[in-house]
Amino acid sequence: MMRDMRVALMVTCINDALYPGTGQAVVTLLRRLGVDVEFPESQTCCAQPMVNTGYLDEAVPVVRNFVDAFAGYDAVVTPSGSCAGCARHQHSIVARRSGDASLAAAVETTSPKVYELSEFLVDVLGVTDVGAYYPHTVTYHPTCHSLRMLGVGDRPRQLLEHVRGLTLLELPAADQCCGFGGTFAVKNADTSVAMGSDKARHVRETGAEVLAAGDNSCLTHIGGLLTRQRSGVRAVHLAEILAATEGGRG
Amino acid sequence: MSGTFVGMPAFPQAAHEALGNAQLRRNLAHATGTIRAKRQRLVDEVNANSDWEALRLAGAGVKESALVDLATHLETLERTLTANGATVHWANDAAEANAIVASIATRHGVNEVVKVKSMVTQEINLNEALAAEGIAAWETDLAELIVQLGDDLPSHILVPAIHRNRSEIRDIFLSKMAAAGRPAPADLTDEPAVLAAAARSHLREKFLRAKVGVSGANFAVAETGTLVVVESEGNGRMCLTLPEVLVSVVGIEKVVPTWEGLDPLLRLLPRSSTGERMNPYTSMWNGVASGDGPQEVHVVLLDNGRTNALADEVGRQALRCIRCSACLNVCPVYERTGGHAYGSVYPGPIGAILNPLLRGVGHDDQVDSLPYASSLCGACFDACPVRIDIPSVLVDLRAQVVDAHRGGVPKAEALAMKATAVAFSDARRLRFGERFTGLGLRVAGRVGARKWTSARDLPPAPRESFRAWWKRTDGGRR
Numbered sequence: 001m002m003r004d005m006r007v008a009l010m011v012t013c014i015n016d017a018l019y020p021g022t023g024q025a026v027v028t029l030l031r032r033l034g035v036d037v038e039f040p041e042s043q044t045c046c047a048q049p050m051v052n053t054g055y056l057d058e059a060v061p062v063v064r065n066f067v068d069a070f071a072g073y074d075a076v077v078t079p080s081g082s083c084a085g086c087a088r089h090q091h092s093i094v095a096r097r098s099g100d101a102s103l104a105a106a107v108e109t110t111s112p113k114v115y116e117l118s119e120f121l122v123d124v125l126g127v128t129d130v131g132a133y134y135p136h137t138v139t140y141h142p143t144c145h146s147l148r149m150l151g152v153g154d155r156p157r158q159l160l161e162h163v164r165g166l167t168l169l170e171l172p173a174a175d176q177c178c179g180f181g182g183t184f185a186v187k188n189a190d191t192s193v194a195m196g197s198d199k200a201r202h203v204r205e206t207g208a209e210v211l212a213a214g215d216n217s218c219l220t221h222i223g224g225l226l227t228r229q230r231s232g233v234r235a236v237h238l239a240e241i242l243a244a245t246e247g248g249r250g
Numbered sequence: 251m252s253g254t255f256v257g258m259p260a261f262p263q264a265a266h267e268a269l270g271n272a273q274l275r276r277n278l279a280h281a282t283g284t285i286r287a288k289r290q291r292l293v294d295e296v297n298a299n300s301d302w303e304a305l306r307l308a309g310a311g312v313k314e315s316a317l318v319d320l321a322t323h324l325e326t327l328e329r330t331l332t333a334n335g336a337t338v339h340w341a342n343d344a345a346e347a348n349a350i351v352a353s354i355a356t357r358h359g360v361n362e363v364v365k366v367k368s369m370v371t372q373e374i375n376l377n378e379a380l381a382a383e384g385i386a387a388w389e390t391d392l393a394e395l396i397v398q399l400g401d402d403l404p405s406h407i408l409v410p411a412i413h414r415n416r417s418e419i420r421d422i423f424l425s426k427m428a429a430a431g432r433p434a435p436a437d438l439t440d441e442p443a444v445l446a447a448a449a450r451s452h453l454r455e456k457f458l459r460a461k462v463g464v465s466g467a468n469f470a471v472a473e474t475g476t477l478v479v480v481e482s483e484g485n486g487r488m489c490l491t492l493p494e495v496l497v498s499v500v501g502i503e504k505v506v507p508t509w510e511g512l513d514p515l516l517r518l519l520p521r522s523s524t525g526e527r528m529n530p531y532t533s534m535w536n537g538v539a540s541g542d543g544p545q546e547v548h549v550v551l552l553d554n555g556r557t558n559a560l561a562d563e564v565g566r567q568a569l570r571c572i573r574c575s576a577c578l579n580v581c582p583v584y585e586r587t588g589g590h591a592y593g594s595v596y597p598g599p600i601g602a603i604l605n606p607l608l609r610g611v612g613h614d615d616q617v618d619s620l621p622y623a624s625s626l627c628g629a630c631f632d633a634c635p636v637r638i639d640i641p642s643v644l645v646d647l648r649a650q651v652v653d654a655h656r657g658g659v660p661k662a663e664a665l666a667m668k669a670t671a672v673a674f675s676d677a678r679r680l681r682f683g684e685r686f687t688g689l690g691l692r693v694a695g696r697v698g699a700r701k702w703t704s705a706r707d708l709p710p711a712p713r714e715s716f717r718a719w720w721k722r723t724d725g726g727r728r
Binding site for chain 2: 047
């Protein structure tokens with residue numbers, strides 16, 4: 001990492017509203033690794049809910065807000081493969097739709113600086129052992145957008161394998177989608193639940209106490225099925241595992 | 251005999267029905283899982299010696315080069331086919347193509363034709379059009395025969411009877427074969443070899459009797475006027491060589507400029523579709539060969555929406571499709587709903603983009619529902635041998651669907667999206683809204699969001715939002 005790099009946390013709308021603990025974990029983790037992460041308070045959302053449902057005009061002001069909020073930072077870190085994927089691969093579509101050349105230019109500057117958490121840790125900071133301690137059995141679901149849109153590969157695994165006390169259990173059919181898919185989860189609720197039920201069954205088959213993933217949207221879906229089934233398996237974001245230490249957080 | 255997809259409900263409703271069918275779910279999971287594993291072994295094998303990605307790029311490049319100058323290649327194809335003694339017909343749509351095939355059959359005074367498995371003739375409902383003229387169109391591919399005898403609809407591009415298991419097939423053969431020709435033996439078992447033998451003797455007399463054969467084509471090589479059909483069972487070879495008259499209906503996107511271009515495509519197709527290094531039968535013919543095979547050869551070049559798709563800047567890549575069905579086999583949605591839910595002969599991820607592209611969006615709820623029949627997981631793009639970025643096309647088509655409905659009375663979804671966009675355009679508005687997150691979740695759980703909560707719990711509401719925490723504690727520093 002370059003010295004004096006200005007790093008922003010893009011917490012994501014879902015984490016902001018529903019999972020503040022995940023955002024706090026990223027802050028804890030990055031500070032422990034020597035990064036003085038900032039939280040630009042004007043940030044809101046990456047606009048993916050609008051883009052992926054087909055509402056491109058509605059996405060324009062949201063993307064404009066995004067590039068304004070993160071202008072001037074050297075890196076934007078987010079605990080979401082899906083939101084990072086939207087920023088890197090879809091903001092240009094929205095900018096083109098707007099017909100606004102200055103927005104397109106701003107997107108071109110900001111998009112490549114957006115990193116999913118495991119990418120930032122492994123590629124930018126160059127660490128795989130983040131000094132975490134998490135004495136639990138864990139199975140890991142590689143979310144689709146981190147796997148196929150960003151190509152994070154085995155970075156999350158490398159990070160988990162270095163966590164002391166953690167036993168990683170292999171998830172069968174791991175690379176198959178959990179069925180969340182944003183508005184797909186309600187527009188095609190039956191199919192979404194059918195996919196999620198199979199994912200939840202595979203999770204239970206591992207016998208793990210904890211299901212980990214790098215996206216709380218997918219975890220809301222799989223975790224929602226697991227708790228409805230009273231399975232006793234907890235869904236925990238990767239960041240919260242990596243932030244944990246012997247003395248508790250921090 | 252078999253029906254059509256006309257009048258099918260929109261995807262969510264059709265999927266709801268299909269998901270309740272336990273037998274279908276089991277058949278599909280087994281079949282797609284098996285083909286997926288076979289394909290993966292062959293991709294790994296290619297990667298061990300050379301580079302699958304390079305092969306994909308080459309295949310995509312060939313199809314792309316054909317599409318950028320489609321008109322020129324089609325004119326070349328017409329010239330070479332004609333020089334080879336074939337008669338070339340141009341059809342704008344299904345009705346024109348069906349009328350051409352029916353008039354050829356009628357001119358020869360036949361009441362039946364034998365068919366090679368072909369997606370395009372299903373797309374235009376040729377069998378039904380011929381039946382209306384009193385001409386029986388016999389499907390000769392084993393799986394198509396099962397679908398046809400069962401008065402059923404195809405549910406997969408490559409294996410159209412994928413939703414059937416062997417005991418269901420035995421029942422269909424026993425109850426339906428007699429009405430269509432040679433009956434199944436009374437002691438028919440559900441052993442695959444026994445079922446295949448029954449189909450073989452049933453079909454053999456049709457091959458030997460038919461005067462007119464009908465096919466599609468996997469590729470049409472412009473430089474030499476050569477049509478290519480790849481298949482596994484040999485039924486295609488029979489239909490292409492035994493009848494006196496051969497009519498091939500070919501979508502205009504099937505043109506490949508040169509033989510060199512066939513090379514990567516013939517490597518990619520069998521590996522991606524059946525999970526084989528090479529398909530058992532590859533038939534190629536250049537018009538009429540004197541004294542050998544059909545002495546009257548017709549080629550019907552069909553548009554049927556393809557020039558619409560070609561005009562779509564993002565969607566035109568769908569015309570690269572070589573109908574391998576790899577995207578169906580890896581699709582988690584298809585694996586659970588099966589093909590019928592897509593309401594088209596083109597199901598799965600490719601169907602979810604091809605149908606809207608060919609037929610246009612904004613005038614049919616069923617078509618408009620297809621781009622949303624995906625979780626955008628991206629497995630299809632990874633599997634596609636000609637690198638069609640299906641997720642990006644799906645997202646673009648969703649925008650086209652939304653745009654087509656702008657201006658009228660907005661739906662609840664449109665209002666919700668507009669409201670969300672307003673909240674997300676300014677953090678001050680969002681901060682205000684987030685004070686009510688807990689209340690929102692409780693209300694959602696009680697009254698709305700049933701579609702979420704029917705099977706899934708909602709997460710408990712946090713005490714405060716992240717931004718409220720950051721402000722209160724100065725980012726955890728106090």
